[in-house]
Amino acid sequence: MAKSPLTLYLAAPRGFCAGVDRAIKIVEMAIEKWGAPVYVRHEIVHNKFVVDGLRDRGAIFVAELDQVPNDRPVIFSAHGVPKAIPAEAARREMVYVDATCPLVSKVHIEAERHSEAGLQMVMIGHAGHPETIGTMGQLPQGEVLLVETVDDVATLAVRDPERLAFVTQTTLSVDDTAEIVAALRARFPAIVGPHKEDICYATTNRQAAVKEVAPKIDALLVIGAPNSSNSKRLVEVGRNAGCAYAQLVQRATDIDWRALDGIRSVGVTAGASAPELLVKEVIDAFRARFDTTVEIVETATERVEFKVPRILREPA
Ligand code: 0CH
Numbered sequence: 001m002a003k004s005p006l007t008l009y010l011a012a013p014r015g016f017c018a019g020v021d022r023a024i025k026i027v028e029m030a031i032e033k034w035g036a037p038v039y040v041r042h043e044i045v046h047n048k049f050v051v052d053g054l055r056d057r058g059a060i061f062v063a064e065l066d067q068v069p070n071d072r073p074v075i076f077s078a079h080g081v082p083k084a085i086p087a088e089a090a091r092r093e094m095v096y097v098d099a100t101c102p103l104v105s106k107v108h109i110e111a112e113r114h115s116e117a118g119l120q121m122v123m124i125g126h127a128g129h130p131e132t133i134g135t136m137g138q139l140p141q142g143e144v145l146l147v148e149t150v151d152d153v154a155t156l157a158v159r160d161p162e163r164l165a166f167v168t169q170t171t172l173s174v175d176d177t178a179e180i181v182a183a184l185r186a187r188f189p190a191i192v193g194p195h196k197e198d199i200c201y202a203t204t205n206r207q208a209a210v211k212e213v214a215p216k217i218d219a220l221l222v223i224g225a226p227n228s229s230n231s232k233r234l235v236e237v238g239r240n241a242g243c244a245y246a247q248l249v250q251r252a253t254d255i256d257w258r259a260l261d262g263i264r265s266v267g268v269t270a271g272a273s274a275p276e277l278l279v280k281e282v283i284d285a286f287r288a289r290f291d292t293t294v295e296i297v298e299t300a301t302e303r304v305e306f307k308v309p310r311i312l313r314e315p316a
């Protein structure tokens with residue numbers, strides 16, 4: 001039977017950002033430098049295939065620092081860690097490498113700077129997410145107030161409405177965050193913060209590309225893990241932009257082909273932690289079932305690159 005025609009709109013930019021690239025490189029270079037095993041606290045990035053690949057090469061992933069022996073190197077994930085973690089590693093005289101994305105570290109510094117200036121900090125982020133835990137953990141417990149929604153702003157109990165500042169998680173929805181920031185500024189006109197928010201270039205660009213693709217498509221597939229904040233936001237952006245069927249898939253085998261029966265067009269993108277190999281796998285799966293034409297929808301070009309920490313650039 002002849003395959004039915006389908007246009008696959010491939011969003012660009014998609015997939016790995018500079019912070020993820022750097023974090024993976026840090027684990028690979030650490031294994032090369034110190035030999036296996038090298039420990040990694042938390043998934044280096046939220047992707048099972050990345051984690052499995054590094055585990056095969058000699059990385060051991062743990063939830064907490066106390067699971068790491070003193071005499072092996074440990075790497076902190078791209079999402080960032082509370083201040084207490086490197087402090088504890090230093091106390092135990094461990095070799096550690098911080099793979100926190102420099103754009104997350106920048107937010108950590110902002111929070112500290114505002115707090116030192118006597119401002120109470122508000123963080124816009126998702127409760128329990130490692131980046132939120134890491135950023136809030138730059139200041140003593142209880143110092144940072146968490147806001148997740150516009151409704152949270154109304155009930156926020158602050159020390160002094162005149163002496164407030166805010167920071168955000170880097171992987172939030174640009175549109176939802178703009179509403180929360182507007183609510184904060186309306187209730188606390190003196191609040192200090194970044195020009196818009198702290199959402200990074202990669203998050204912004206991936207969401208913009210989905211918005212461009214959404215009006216053209218019958219369905220959207222976002223390649224990414226269920227615990228990946230930026231990937232989940234891409235699904236929401238697709239739905240909000242009018243795409244009735246938008247799904248997160250980890251890889252081609254997750255695709256619900258029955259739900260896609262009769263479609264003429266599909267959008268494909270990938271979260272910042274999803275390898276391009278999985279995108280290729282998804283495209284091949286469409287080619288096997290449809291007479292597929294791939295069209296790239298490019299809304300930005302990215303040239304950001306981050307250096308790995310000096311300890312990995314020096315000889316052993
Ligand atoms: O999107 P989140 O933060 O859940 O993390 P990820 O999927 O590992 O992507 C990389 C972002 C790391 C920190 O900004």
Ligand code: SF4
Nearest residue numbers: 017019101103170200
């Ligand atoms: Fe850095 Fe943004 Fe990538 Fe997070 S999503 S690692 S902040 S570049």
